[in-house]
Amino acid sequence: MKWSEFFVTGEPLIYAADVAIVLTIIGIVFVLTYFKKWKWLWDEWLTTVDHKKIGIMYIICAVLMLFRGGVDALLMRAQLTAPNMKFLDAQHYNEIFTTHGTIMILFMAMPFIIGLMNVVVPLQIGARDVAYPYLNALSFWLFFFGAMLFNISFVIGGSPDAGWTAYFPLASNEFSPGVGNNYYAVALQISGIGTLMTGINFLVTILKMRAPGMTLMRMPMFTWTVLITCVIIIFAFPVLTVALALMTFDRLFDTQFFTMANGGMSMLWANLFWIWGHPEVYIVILPSFGIFSEIVSTFARKRLFGYKAMVGSIVGIAFLSFIVWVHHFFTMGAGPAVNSFFSITTMAIAIPTGVKVFNWLFTLRKGKIRFTTAMLWALAFIPNFVIGGVTGVMLAMAAADYQYHNSYFLIAHFHYVLIAGTVFACFAGLHYWYPKMFGHLLNERLGKWTFWLFMIGFNVCFFPMYFLGLMGMTRRMYTYSAGLGWTPLNVVATIGAALMGIGFIVLCYNIYYSARYGERDMTGDPWDGRTLEWATASPPAHYNFPITPEVTDLDAYWVMKKNGNGLEVKEEQLKPIHMPSNSGRPFLISIAFFFAGFGLVFKWFTLAIIAAIFIILGLILRSFDDDDGYYISVDEIKRTERLARKGA
Amino acid sequence: MKQEKQRGRKWFAWLPLSLLLLLSGCSENIAVLNPKGPVAKVQYDLIMWSIGFMLLIIAVVFVLFAVVLIRYREKPENADYEPPDEEGNTLLEIVWTAIPIIIVTVLAIPTVKATFALEKPQRHDVEPLTIHVTAANWKWIFSYPDQHIETVNYVNIPEDVPVKFKLTSVGPMNSFWVPELGGQKYAMDGMETQLILQADQPGSYMGRSANFSGKQFTHMEFEVVAQKKEDFEKWVKEVQQTAPKLTKDKYAEILKPGLVGRMTFSNTHLEWVDHAKQNSHHMNNGEHSDHHGNMENDHHEH
Ligand code: HEM
Ligand SMILES: [Cu+2]
Numbered sequence: 018m019k020w021s022e023f024f025v026t027g028e029p030l031i032y033a034a035d036v037a038i039v040l041t042i043i044g045i046v047f048v049l050t051y052f053k054k055w056k057w058l059w060d061e062w063l064t065t066v067d068h069k070k071i072g073i074m075y076i077i078c079a080v081l082m083l084f085r086g087g088v089d090a091l092l093m094r095a096q097l098t099a100p101n102m103k104f105l106d107a108q109h110y111n112e113i114f115t116t117h118g119t120i121m122i123l124f125m126a127m128p129f130i131i132g133l134m135n136v137v138v139p140l141q142i143g144a145r146d147v148a149y150p151y152l153n154a155l156s157f158w159l160f161f162f163g164a165m166l167f168n169i170s171f172v173i174g175g176s177p178d179a180g181w182t183a184y185f186p187l188a189s190n191e192f193s194p195g196v197g198n199n200y201y202a203v204a205l206q207i208s209g210i211g212t213l214m215t216g217i218n219f220l221v222t223i224l225k226m227r228a229p230g231m232t233l234m235r236m237p238m239f240t241w242t243v244l245i246t247c248v249i250i251i252f253a254f255p256v257l258t259v260a261l262a263l264m265t266f267d268r269l270f271d272t273q274f275f276t277m278a279n280g281g282m283s284m285l286w287a288n289l290f291w292i293w294g295h296p297e298v299y300i301v302i303l304p305s306f307g308i309f310s311e312i313v314s315t316f317a318r319k320r321l322f323g324y325k326a327m328v329g330s331i332v333g334i335a336f337l338s339f340i341v342w343v344h345h346f347f348t349m350g351a352g353p354a355v356n357s358f359f360s361i362t363t364m365a366i367a368i369p370t371g372v373k374v375f376n377w378l379f380t381l382r383k384g385k386i387r388f389t390t391a392m393l394w395a396l397a398f399i400p401n402f403v404i405g406g407v408t409g410v411m412l413a414m415a416a417a418d419y420q421y422h423n424s425y426f427l428i429a430h431f432h433y434v435l436i437a438g439t440v441f442a443c444f445a446g447l448h449y450w451y452p453k454m455f456g457h458l459l460n461e462r463l464g465k466w467t468f469w470l471f472m473i474g475f476n477v478c479f480f481p482m483y484f485l486g487l488m489g490m491t492r493r494m495y496t497y498s499a500g501l502g503w504t505p506l507n508v509v510a511t512i513g514a515a516l517m518g519i520g521f522i523v524l525c526y527n528i529y530y531s532a533r534y535g536e537r538d539m540t541g542d543p544w545d546g547r548t549l550e551w552a553t554a555s556p557p558a559h560y561n562f563p564i565t566p567e568v569t570d571l572d573a574y575w576v577m578k579k580n581g582n583g584l585e586v587k588e589e590q591l592k593p594i595h596m597p598s599n600s601g602r603p604f605l606i607s608i609a610f611f612f613a614g615f616g617l618v619f620k621w622f623t624l625a626i627i628a629a630i631f632i633i634l635g636l637i638l639r640s641f642d643d644d645d646g647y648y649i650s651v652d653e654i655k656r657t658e659r660l661a662r663k664g665a
Numbered sequence: 666m667k668q669e670k671q672r673g674r675k676w677f678a679w680l681p682l683s684l685l686l687l688l689s690g691c692s693e694n695i696a697v698l699n700p701k702g703p704v705a706k707v708q709y710d711l712i713m714w715s716i717g718f719m720l721l722i723i724a725v726v727f728v729l730f731a732v733v734l735i736r737y738r739e740k741p742e743n744a745d746y747e748p749p750d751e752e753g754n755t756l757l758e759i760v761w762t763a764i765p766i767i768i769v770t771v772l773a774i775p776t777v778k779a780t781f782a783l784e785k786p787q788r789h790d791v792e793p794l795t796i797h798v799t800a801a802n803w804k805w806i807f808s809y810p811d812q813h814i815e816t817v818n819y820v821n822i823p824e825d826v827p828v829k830f831k832l833t834s835v836g837p838m839n840s841f842w843v844p845e846l847g848g849q850k851y852a853m854d855g856m857e858t859q860l861i862l863q864a865d866q867p868g869s870y871m872g873r874s875a876n877f878s879g880k881q882f883t884h885m886e887f888e889v890v891a892q893k894k895e896d897f898e899k900w901v902k903e904v905q906q907t908a909p910k911l912t913k914d915k916y917a918e919i920l921k922p923g924l925v926g927r928m929t930f931s932n933t934h935l936e937w938v939d940h941a942k943q944n945s946h947h948m949n950n951g952e953h954s955d956h957h958g959n960m961e962n963d964h965h966e967h
Contacts, residue, residue: 107881325753385743417776423875489697
């Protein structure tokens with residue numbers, strides 16, 4: 018490898034990015050040094066095992082990745098605005114749609130959802146932290162360094178360019194030489210391990226750490242969806258782990274699992290990818306359903322309609338999500354019987370999904386609906402997601418799918434479910450739980466601006482794509498010719514994308530504005546909430562609840578408020594609280610993972626081996642670690658609680 | 666509060682817009698909705714059947730949604746209204762489980778029928794024409810084994826005759842798609858898939874690869890020219906008599922990654938290599954061939 022190949026060269030956009038990256042790093046280092054914040058950064062964030070701080074870090078990264086993926090999207094839309102545009106060349110376009118897809122699903126949607134999960138679930142079940150706080154920190158840092166590794170491909174070595182699906186044989190060394198797809202294989206592996214551990218962690222947390230009285234059928238809906246999501250993660254992610262490992266062998270050591278020669282089987286990759294990939298889309302949508310359920314119920318001031326049916330339908334969806342993967346390649350020639358089977362299983366998903374939609378509608382009925390920003394996102398989800406869902410059913414009809422597959426019709430479908438489902442949920446959850454995370458509300462006026470710009474922009478951008486698909490425009494084309502009649506709809510789509518971009522900018526401004534001028538949340542319960550996270554201060558003390566709450570019904574906090582007994586702190590009841598200690602090891606181990614991964618990407622095996630030794634060393638040190646946490650004294654709890662109440 | 670009402674209505678704006686687009690002159694442009702052959706027609710009917718139900722579902726949900734939002738929004742008049750605590754309603758929940766089940770069933774039955782039907786020619790009274798299709802980086806090669814002719818980046822077919830396209834690929838996977846004639850199927854290296862299409866009327870139909878296959882994938886377009894039977898036969902004769910022979914060297918050159926224009930030959934590469942029956946790269950198992958298939962192929966039947 019020559020140095021001239023090591024750094025990506027020759028593109029003004031790339032040089033601008035290089036400069037921006039260097040300036041940002043210098044800026045961050047300067048600010049931290051000038052304000053003497055290094056110690057604070059280390060003590061409060063890099064070593065923290067507090068689920069709330071970890072959740073916040075996940076969300077910050079997700080918003081940054083949304084920015085990166087969004088810039089990719091705008092570049093693509095710019096290129097497609099008019100026929101025969103010369104803004105991006107084929108290679109550049111291919112890299113951009115690959116990184117866009119990968120980043121949006123794995124480094125934006127997943128961490129955003131996992132971030133909200135981290136902040137909210139322990140609070141909702143009345144726990145002090147997750148079951149394995151140290152593991153939780155490791156999960157985050159693995160995700161973080163996995164994401165960083167993927168992102169540097171852009172300036173060092175070159176980005177992957179075989180699509181986020183990385184189909185073989187295209188993704189093999191023969192057709193994708195260079196390190197781009199090595200980054201894909203290794204970076205996804207590292208962050209995937211983090212996700213798998215998160216799945217285990219939250220499964221145990223929810224099963225073992227609920228407050229007394231909170232039976233499974235008294236759990237808030239969001240917690241339920243997270244529980245089921247964890248089960249999906251635990252079954253789906255090992256498939257990705259294995260598939261990526263085989264891909265890594267193919268690319269680094271010239272094995273032939275998926276290549277064309279020596280009995281390699283490219284269809285095996287497609288199957289493994291989607292056996293993980295389809296459940297994956299449900300990993301990001303089920304918690305979103307949970308977020309919408311919480312918000313709809315809160316702002317309709319009503320209990321969730323058909324709670325049991327809601328639980329049943331998420332279990333049903335989770336089960337079905339594992340037996341539908343072939344719908345991603347009906348066109349591979351598996352034969353009509355196989356295609357018919359997978360058509361029917363796929364369409365069957367619409368049944369539990371339909372049940373949920375009607376249950377939301379009937380939660381709203383007879384309610385008293387308040388149109389806060391969070392609620393607007395949740396409400397907008399319903400009609401938009403229904404459009405995505407019904408077109409999903411159309412795609413599920415194998416014989417018809419031959420006409421939609423890999424066209425812009427498909428692009429429109431999955432953006433209608435992923436944006437109107439997951440992204441709306443992330444924004445809804447962000448506005449809803451923001452006061453819980455930071456102690457102040459996001460500005461409602463700016464929030465509504467974001468909402469309308471983004472929601473309208475989204476429809477303007479993606480609705481025309483259904484028609485572009487039917488006109489014969491296939492996905493991943495970097496340009497098209499003028500005579501096809503595709504230009505007007507493409508222009509419309511680009512305008513929509515720009516509106517979404519503006520909406521995002523308003524959101525960022527809102528975060529800044531609200532930090533300075535936002536309304537403080539003194540009560541801990543700004544929305545008149547129903548679940549336990551609203552029973553404690555905003556932001557909660559690091560031990561969450563001074564006294565573990567007792568749960569007697571669904572909507573535990575709502576019932577407490579009705580019966581006139583919130584969580585008044587009776588000082589004589591306080592007991593010392595046991596909390597886990599901070600540790601810098603998850604951060605350091607993950608850095609070692611980063612270097613090991615970097616070594617693998619460039620086949621610098623010495624570096625990889627040295628880094629691997631550090632990883633193992635970290636694990637050994639952990640096994641001999643007998644720090645089992647510390648106690649917070651009653652006096653300190655009293656002091657913290659008095660301070661919090663004085664604020665109120 | 667009026668504002669709220671308008672919000673409720675805004676959701677609806679998209680629905681008529683879509684219908685308008687669909688039904689207006691634009692539909693001329695919409696290849697999938699302008700079937701030019703029986704295969705595409707089967708798919709068109711299925712699509713229209715499903716769109717009907719989908720619009721019905723959308724209408725029901727949107728109306729319910731708007732009614733609920735308008736009636737139950739918070740307003741000064743209902744300041745001291747306290748929503749009731751309802752847990753659910755078993756009867757209603759059974760109803761809205763049953764309705765999707767029914768809809769899925771009425772969609773599934775024609776889907777299964779069509780899925781099976783598309784595997785066979787749409788008419789049985791004429792002998793289908795077989796054409797081997799080879800996708801290569803980044804061009805389409807069409808071989809007529811019975812006529813002994815080969816074309817690149819365009820394919821002529823007779824009208825009203827089912828055409829069996831035998832698909833394969835040299836290298837990355839592509840998808841063979843001619844929207845006006847019918848849906849697509851993948852072309853994969855070392856494998857053969859079959860797609861049967863048929864044109865009802867003479868005309869020129871756009872085809873392209875629908876599956877990303879690398880740098881110049883966007884340019885993997887081809888033209889399907891459907892001709893009257895006599896015209897087709899005349900064309901075949903002409904090609905047989907006037908077109909140059911395809912040599913192994915020339916073929917190896919065509920396979921090199923890159924774009925090429927249209928070409929016509931009076932023999933086919935199937936005479937020495939069929940990529941569907943072997944991996945086109947790095948052969949193993951003691952049988953030898955160097956890169957682009959110099960192996961004498963004993964599979965051809967003609
Ligand atoms: C009613 C529920 C749904 C049905 C019936 C459905 C059906 C389908 C089908 C059949 C395909 C493959 C089409 C093709 O490749 O030709 C597909 C693709 C896709 N769906 Fe869905 N879907 C549903 C919900 C969702 C949800 C909730 C999400 C994510 C939140 C989602 C995300 C995707 C993605 C990302 C793809 C395309 C992936 C790719 O090829 O890159 N879908 N869906
Ligand atoms: Cu799927």
